[in-house]
Amino acid sequence: MAAVFKHELRMYFQSLTAYVFGAFLLVIVGIGAMLYNLQAAVSNFEYVLSFSSIIYAVIVPILTMRVISEERRQKTDQLLYSLPVSTYQVIMGKYLALLVVFVIPLAIICTYPLIFAQFGDVYLATSYGSLFAFFLMGAALIAVGVFISSLSENQGFAAGIGVAVIVLNYFSVTLSEYVSATALGFALALFVLAAAVGFLIHYLTRNDNLSYGVGLGLMAVVVIAYFMDSSMFEGLLPEIMTTLSLFERLDVFVNGVFDMTAVVYYLSVAVFFLFLSVQSLEKRRYN
Amino acid sequence: MISVEHLSKYYGNFLAVDNISFEIEEGHVYGFLGPNGAGKSTTMNIMTGCLSATSGHVRIDGFDIFEDPDKAKRQIGYLPEHPPLYMNDTPMEYLRFVGEAKGLHREELDRQIEEVVQKTGIYGVRNRRISNLSKGYRQRVGIAQALLGNPKVIILDEPTVGLDPLQIIEIRDLIKELGQSHTVIFSSHILSEVQAICDQILMISKGKLVAFDTPANLEKKLLAPNETRLTTDAAPDELRHILAKVPSISQLTVEENSGKWTVAHISTDRSDIYELSRAIYLAFAASDKVILEMTLKKGTLEDVFIELTESSTAQKPAGQKEA
Numbered sequence: 239m240a241a242v243f244k245h246e247l248r249m250y251f252q253s254l255t256a257y258v259f260g261a262f263l264l265v266i267v268g269i270g271a272m273l274y275n276l277q278a279a280v281s282n283f284e285y286v287l288s289f290s291s292i293i294y295a296v297i298v299p300i301l302t303m304r305v306i307s308e309e310r311r312q313k314t315d316q317l318l319y320s321l322p323v324s325t326y327q328v329i330m331g332k333y334l335a336l337l338v339v340f341v342i343p344l345a346i347i348c349t350y351p352l353i354f355a356q357f358g359d360v361y362l363a364t365s366y367g368s369l370f371a372f373f374l375m376g377a378a379l380i381a382v383g384v385f386i387s388s389l390s391e392n393q394g395f396a397a398g399i400g401v402a403v404i405v406l407n408y409f410s411v412t413l414s415e416y417v418s419a420t421a422l423g424f425a426l427a428l429f430v431l432a433a434a435v436g437f438l439i440h441y442l443t444r445n446d447n448l449s450y451g452v453g454l455g456l457m458a459v460v461v462i463a464y465f466m467d468s469s470m471f472e473g474l475l476p477e478i479m480t481t482l483s484l485f486e487r488l489d490v491f492v493n494g495v496f497d498m499t500a501v502v503y504y505l506s507v508a509v510f511f512l513f514l515s516v517q518s519l520e521k522r523r524y525n
Numbered sequence: 526m527i528s529v530e531h532l533s534k535y536y537g538n539f540l541a542v543d544n545i546s547f548e549i550e551e552g553h554v555y556g557f558l559g560p561n562g563a564g565k566s567t568t569m570n571i572m573t574g575c576l577s578a579t580s581g582h583v584r585i586d587g588f589d590i591f592e593d594p595d596k597a598k599r600q601i602g603y604l605p606e607h608p609p610l611y612m613n614d615t616p617m618e619y620l621r622f623v624g625e626a627k628g629l630h631r632e633e634l635d636r637q638i639e640e641v642v643q644k645t646g647i648y649g650v651r652n653r654r655i656s657n658l659s660k661g662y663r664q665r666v667g668i669a670q671a672l673l674g675n676p677k678v679i680i681l682d683e684p685t686v687g688l689d690p691l692q693i694i695e696i697r698d699l700i701k702e703l704g705q706s707h708t709v710i711f712s713s714h715i716l717s718e719v720q721a722i723c724d725q726i727l728m729i730s731k732g733k734l735v736a737f738d739t740p741a742n743l744e745k746k747l748l749a750p751n752e753t754r755l756t757t758d759a760a761p762d763e764l765r766h767i768l769a770k771v772p773s774i775s776q777l778t779v780e781e782n783s784g785k786w787t788v789a790h791i792s793t794d795r796s797d798i799y800e801l802s803r804a805i806y807l808a809f810a811a812s813d814k815v816i817l818e819m820t821l822k823k824g825t826l827e828d829v830f831i832e833l834t835e836s837s838t839a840q841k842p843a844g845q846k847e848a
Contacts, residue, residue: 241625317609319575322598
């Protein structure tokens with residue numbers, strides 16, 4: 239694992255990736271800090287983080303797009319398979335290297351609230367609580383990016399899907415509120431989502447029975463539940479989206495609440511997608 | 526050293542490797558020979574743990590590659606068909622990464638890197654980016670990577686493909702040299718190559734192991750020399766007349782008749798071809814005609830190869846050892 243970690247880290251700093259990622263993050267947070275803390279003279283640094291979070295949609299895919307897809311394109315994945323290193327160690331080594339690249343600009347950002355505190359009252363607890371959540375959310379999104387990168391040997395594809403997934407996650411709550419607010423509208427939306435899950439499983443596993451089973455099963459559950467008690471669908475979709483959204487949970491921290499459930503959720507998302515990445519790599523051995 | 530038992534691999538419905546079993550002993554050079562798509566790479570990928578098998582076992586020095594991958598993989602150095610190189614690394618950085626992943630540290634790592642760099646002759650390019658290296662050097666870096674950790678077995682998948690003739694000779698010499706201190710298994714679809722380097726040949730065709738023997742034995746076993754090509758100044762009719770006195774000629778075909786020379790093929794059912802040559806010579810001497818050229822057609826590995834791969838549905842692999 240240490241060998242993979244060191245090798246990856248060196249690659250990030252030899253290429254532009256680490257610098258582009260860091261520069262983007264620092265620029266957007268810098269602009270946020272200018273607008274909120276300096277121009278508008280607001281003393282809440284956490285607003286800057288809330289404002290900056292959308293940048294993840296751009297920089298996380300830039301960082302993660304090549305992490306596994308490039309191995310497959312260069313056929314170096316064969317080397318990793320033949321080395322006495324487990325797939326789990328490979329993924330963890332790569333993930334930790336990504337986290338280091340991520341933490342370096344974040345460490346610089348960590349000094350901002352302290353600097354601002356020299357010139358006025360800054361709510362340091364909320365600032366650092368939000369920064370912590372900001373880090374966890376980034377870590378979770380990077381894990382998602384690693385998984386997406388493991389799906390294809392095309393970096394561009396990995397980046398595109400990565401941007402789409404993160405943007406969709408960012409706007410999911412807003413979008414779900416636009417869906418017809420009746421129980422029927424939400425039921426239909428859930429029905430379509432169930433079908434999408436089925437297709438996704440089919441794409442990932444190429445297993446007909448499993449994908450049709452899950453997809454049709456979920457669709458059936460939606461239909462049956464709708465006819466049994468349509469009232470339970472009212473407001474259900476935005477609720478589900480709020481629960482699933484990574485970005486919504488950051489706002490809880492920004493509002494000054496240290497939400498343990500969000501911490502657990504971020505960590506679970508990271509672990510879940512790293513687990514999927516390991517499976518995705520393992521699957522290549524069993525095609 | 527390596528035992529492969531009843532190995533099969535399906536890609537979907539396609540049977541790529543069909544119930545292969547063999548045993549590889551320490552300290553020889555083994556050649557995997559077969560046409561493209563015969564299942565050579567698949568077998569090698571399974572042996573090195575890069576691919577799962579549908580059924581069967583592979584044991585490296587007693588360790589099962591699927592159940593005990595860590596210990597089994599430490600015994601193997603593998604160079605896949607496409608050298609798995611990180612293009613942005615220099616050979617030194619790359620070898621350091623592979624060495625560390627194989628569990629080498631500090632002085633031992635430095636010493637082994639030094640050793641493989643010398644052995645594979647990449648010292649002069651060790652600090653250049655791999656993306657700027659020629660194909661021959663990339664192949665060498667790939668071999669150097671396989672040598673790290675001092676594995677007992679080196680497995681090379683088509684190490685000479687795409688190289689120029691000079692590079693091919695260099696890589697062959699390197700393989701021969703490695704064969705003195707390691708067990709080497711390499712695959713190729715070029716016969717002369719396998720013939721020149723290997724102690725033992727495994728022939729694979731359509732996923733089946735069709736032969737496993739030394740190159741000399743394979744030639745001997747499959748084609749006894751039983752054909753003679755003859756050039757003479759006798760006209761075809763005279764030739765037939767002369768040879769009528771020679772016993773045990775099963776077939777005589779006149780291939781070419783330029784008016785001046787006649788070229789003929791003579792087949793025999795007799796096992797001792799030199800006895801036939803002697804009889805032919807004496808017959809010509811008696812009739813005052815001259816043999817201008819006489820060649821005995823010997824079975825070459827090429828014939829064996831074509832014969833075996835075209836009739837690979839044959840039930841019994843020739844000369845296969847009991848695994």
